[in-house]
Amino acid sequence: MERYLRTPIKEIIGKHPAVGAVLEEYRIGCVPCSVGTCLLADIVEIHDLSPEDEGTLMARIAAVVAPGQVAALPEPRTRRPEATRKYSYSPPMKALVEEHGRIKRFLAVLPSVIDRFDARSEADRGLVRGGLDFVRSYADRFHHAKEEDILFSLFDPDLDILKAMREDHERGRAFARAAGEALARGDGEGIAANLRGYAGVLSEHIRKEDEILYPWMDRNLSMRQVGELFARFRAVDERFEEDRKKYESFVGRLEDANAETLSEVSR
Amino acid sequence: MSGCPGSRTMTFATQEGADVPAGKVPSQLRQWPIQMHLVSPAAPYFQGADVVLAADCVPFAMGDFHNAYLKGRALGIACPKLDGNQEIYLEKIRGLFEDAKINTLTVVIMQVPCCRGLVGLALQALKESSRKVPVKSVVVSLQGEVLQEEWAAA
Numbered sequence: 001m002e003r004y005l006r007t008p009i010k011e012i013i014g015k016h017p018a019v020g021a022v023l024e025e026y027r028i029g030c031v032p033c034s035v036g037t038c039l040l041a042d043i044v045e046i047h048d049l050s051p052e053d054e055g056t057l058m059a060r061i062a063a064v065v066a067p068g069q070v071a072a073l074p075e076p077r078t079r080r081p082e083a084t085r086k087y088s089y090s091p092p093m094k095a096l097v098e099e100h101g102r103i104k105r106f107l108a109v110l111p112s113v114i115d116r117f118d119a120r121s122e123a124d125r126g127l128v129r130g131g132l133d134f135v136r137s138y139a140d141r142f143h144h145a146k147e148e149d150i151l152f153s154l155f156d157p158d159l160d161i162l163k164a165m166r167e168d169h170e171r172g173r174a175f176a177r178a179a180g181e182a183l184a185r186g187d188g189e190g191i192a193a194n195l196r197g198y199a200g201v202l203s204e205h206i207r208k209e210d211e212i213l214y215p216w217m218d219r220n221l222s223m224r225q226v227g228e229l230f231a232r233f234r235a236v237d238e239r240f241e242e243d244r245k246k247y248e249s250f251v252g253r254l255e256d257a258n259a260e261t262l263s264e265v266s267r
Numbered sequence: 268m269s270g271c272p273g274s275r276t277m278t279f280a281t282q283e284g285a286d287v288p289a290g291k292v293p294s295q296l297r298q299w300p301i302q303m304h305l306v307s308p309a310a311p312y313f314q315g316a317d318v319v320l321a322a323d324c325v326p327f328a329m330g331d332f333h334n335a336y337l338k339g340r341a342l343g344i345a346c347p348k349l350d351g352n353q354e355i356y357l358e359k360i361r362g363l364f365e366d367a368k369i370n371t372l373t374v375v376i377m378q379v380p381c382c383r384g385l386v387g388l389a390l391q392a393l394k395e396s397s398r399k400v401p402v403k404s405v406v407v408s409l410q411g412e413v414l415q416e417e418w419a420a421a
Contacts, residue, residue: 088418091401223317223403224339227370230401 001062005074008160009043010036018064026057027211032204038160041074046161046216090221092229093214095237096151099143100206105251106134107199109258114195119188127257128183128191130250135176135198138247142240144169150232151217154225161213168205172198273348273379279410295333296342303345304355308362315368316341320360320389321375322382329375329411336375336405347376347384360392364400375405378414382406390419 004012009030013020020031028047030036038046040061044054058074089097113131118124148169152162175198182190221229237244298312303320306313319336323346326332343363345356363369374389376382386404393402402419 090418091399094418223371223373223401226401227317230399231370234399 001058001066001074004061004065005041006039008036009033009038009040012040012061012065016064019061022057022060022064026053029204029208033164038164042160046212048215048219087215087218089214090218090226090230092151092226092233093218095230095233096143096146096214097210099138099146100210102248102251103139103143103202104206105255106131106139107203109251109254110195110199112258113254114192117188117191119186119191125183127254128179128195131195131254132176132180132183134247134250135172137243139202140169140173140176142236142244142247146233146236150236151229154221154229155217161216165205165209165213168201168208171201172205175201271381273377273381277409292333295337295339298341301342301344303343303359304350304352306343306359308359308367310367312341313363313367313369315370317371317373318343318363318369319373319375320345320385322346322377322385324377324382325375325407328377328409329407332375336373340373341369345385347388348381353384353388356388357392357395360389361396364393364396365398368398369400371400372402373405374402374419375407378406378408386419393419 009023010033013023013031013036023030023043026047026049028043030038030043044057049057062069088094110131113127116124117128148166152165155162175194179191179194179198182188182194218226298310300306317340319340320343321332321336323344326337326344329335343359345353347353350356360372363372372389372393374386376385389402389404393399404415404417404419405413406415408414
């Protein structure tokens with residue numbers, strides 16, 4: 001079992017697909033991950049399972065990778081009493097989660113924008129241009145820059161989980177770039193396919209960060225780092241104050257326009 | 268077993284087998300004074316510091332207070348139940364946020380209800396402050412266990 005703990009998860013799932021299903025049951029989403037170089041031992045730590053769940057998970061994985069053998073399982077990690085584990089995001093992480101909230105609101109409206117898009121309509125092209133500006137400026141230059149330039153720099157850059165997050169950012173950028181190119185040549189199908197691709201990558205990426213990455217980072221940041229992170233994020237917020245307001249109101253307007261159109265359709 | 272939980276008489280059994288560090292344990296205190304009526308937000312030890320505001324009883328209840336919470340931090344102590352003129356505390360905590368530009372504040376209190384006032388005081392000061400910093404509250408049991416750690420929302 002020790003050997004498997006030090007093995008990249010994609011390699012284990014490749015040889016033993018049933019391990020992926022076991023992980024899914026514990027809401028550990030390694031199967032769709034595009035990188036998969038995280039070691040099994042690190043994955044168990046990052047997800048902060050209870051000692052009972054950790055013990056059961058390891059036993060089930062052992063039963064898959066070494067059936068019929070008596071595997072020496074690692075001792076589950078001890079952790080603080082349950083009462084102290086009531087998790088609340090630290091203020092800088094909470095700010096990132098709130099930004100995710102705005103991006104998710106944008107992603108929620110995107111399918112109906114795509115469905116109704118008519119490449120001959122200047123109003124529709126303008127809406128997509130506005131959406132791509134939101135993606136590039138708010139989601140990427142403002143929010144992802146906070147993560148990549150400030151937050152991630154506090155951790156070992158070689159951590160597999162950070163590599164996976166950076167790769168998600170790059171995949172999102174590639175979809176946004178391709179959607180912009182499709183818009184320039186009036187290719188409605190290209191716009192739709194790339195915006196759908198963007199929404200798919202970002203939705204899963206945000207879920208991983210909110211539920212796994214940020215809580216894990218919070219557990220590993222010192223009070224000094226939390227305070228410094230908070231101050232640096234505030235400085236970025238102040239620098240982007242006007243733009244931030246503009247993009248926050250853009251999401252609201254997009255939702256309102258979408259609600260009006262939907263109600264017209266239902267009339 | 269009735270009346271105010273903050274002043275109810277109790278005796279705790281000695282914890283058999285509890286780990287006791289060998290030899291002399293060094294203090295992590297790096298400043299004087301520490302009582303909130305005596306400290307000034309202008310003191311050099313507060314500038315840009317991570318500060319702990321502890322209820323008076325906490326360091327006695329908690330065996331490893333020095334290493335767990337005091338190490339590397341500046342300190343203020345107060346009793347929200349018995350201390351007078353607490354409006355001065357409010358001003359001083361606001362001074363820590365705005366003038367000393369502290370990095371973070373950790374408020375460590377006992378589990379007794381009267382101790383909650385210290386967290387309330389810190390949050391009131393944060394609300395009135397033009398400068399915001401992360402504030403965490405920690406609740407300690409009468410026998411020194413951490414019962415809850417929570418980021419405070421201003």
